[in-house]
């Protein structure tokens with residue numbers, strides 16, 4: 001017997017001038033809203049062979065009313081492997097710093113791997129302005145980063161996350177700010193959604209002014225403990 005799992009692809013982005021998030025007024029959406037600034041509903045069918053790789057179909061618990069909103073997805077395990085695909089020294093430093101900061105919460109352990117195949121999260125770079133030219137009319141996007149997540153909508157389990165930083169947009173920013181943008185993107189890769197502007201959270205999508213906050217740490221504890 002074969003089971004078919006639907007893996008949804010969501011693209012979550014952050015920017016100084018953000019894109020569709022603002023147009024949608026995402027702050028009014030329920031915290032577990034899946035489609036938040038998803039680019040489109042491109043989907044992939046996966047089949048699993050019962051004998052060798054049937055995943056556990058147990059639904060993962062997702063808490064409600066966390067200080068920082070959630071996407072409604074998470075990793076099944078607490079040890080998460082990340083692979084550095086970007087070769088940009090500034091972005092590498094930002095991702096390394098962000099991994100350290102998330103590990104300081106002491107709930108999940110993000111570990112660097114040299115094996116891209118084994119990685120859960122890919123840390124990479126892309127010119128996001130070029131990539132988004134067709135998304136709006138008369139809309140200037142200035143995105144700093146973006147995270148794509150692949151997950152099973154039935155079990156809420158994350159399979160893969162790709163966090164992207166834009167080297168051009170971040171070139172003239174300082175080291176601390178780049179780390180905060182990377183912390184924001186890895187926040188998405190762990191299952192966090194955008195927080196409203198008035199919250200004290202690294203997940204506020206525009207004008208990032210802070211790294212991981214007490215609220216964000218509490219949210220990760222609720223999500224993974």
Ligand SMILES: [Zn+2]
Pocket residue numbers: 012013014184188194205
């Ligand atoms: Zn974001």
